[in-house]
Amino acid sequence: MLDTLIAYHCAPALAGIKPANIFSCRKSDHPALCRELCSLNSELNKKGIYLEILCECGKRALVMLYRKNKLRERLSDAEISKLLEGFGYPKNADIGLMIETLRNRVTDSEEFPHEIGAFLGYPIGDIYGFMNHKNENCLYTGYWRVYGDVEKCKECFRRYDVCRDAILKRIRNGQSLVKIFCAA
Numbered sequence: 001m002l003d004t005l006i007a008y009h010c011a012p013a014l015a016g017i018k019p020a021n022i023f024s025c026r027k028s029d030h031p032a033l034c035r036e037l038c039s040l041n042s043e044l045n046k047k048g049i050y051l052e053i054l055c056e057c058g059k060r061a062l063v064m065l066y067r068k069n070k071l072r073e074r075l076s077d078a079e080i081s082k083l084l085e086g087f088g089y090p091k092n093a094d095i096g097l098m099i100e101t102l103r104n105r106v107t108d109s110e111e112f113p114h115e116i117g118a119f120l121g122y123p124i125g126d127i128y129g130f131m132n133h134k135n136e137n138c139l140y141t142g143y144w145r146v147y148g149d150v151e152k153c154k155e156c157f158r159r160y161d162v163c164r165d166a167i168l169k170r171i172r173n174g175q176s177l178v179k180i181f182c183a184a
Contacts, residue, residue, distance in 0.1 A: 010023060013070075016069070019074040075118070
């Protein structure tokens with residue numbers, strides 16, 4: 001069930017405590033993925049939640065779920081903007097153009113574009129830490145590799161886990177993502 005997959009990987013963004021999440025989806029499990037995403041978007045967009053395919057191949061699709069206002073706020077941060085400009089992202093661009101640039105970077109780059117952490121809400125120090133050191137000097141690994149404040153990140157990771165568990169529980173009890181996030 002697509003709702004379960006999305007909830008498992010994207011609960012923090014769904015709940016608005018993170019600007020975005022990504023997940024990989026096997027096309028064989030969801031042969032009508034585009035239609036399913038379109039259907040979800042028709043309801044979730046009303047609440048500022050969007051799902052977009054970043055890239056796909058024959059077997060899989062990489063999907064990003066984001067809260068439009070949260071992502072806009074995140075990408076307008078001066079440090080984040082400076083980081084992204086260094087990778088060719090346009091300055092002061094709208095969300096659509098920023099996501100299109102990310103999509104191009106994902107499909108055209110030889111290695112996965114690590115600046116995606118800016119979109120996903122990772123601390124700027126951890127983004128630079130990973131880009132500069134890869135797996136070396138990492139202090140902790142959770143939802144991302146931590147190079148800075150370990151205790152702050154551990155608390156953040158705990159919040160993400162609690163959020164995911166709460167949303168998955170509601171789905172197991174028969175609620176859909178649309179019902180959970182569009183009921184009010």
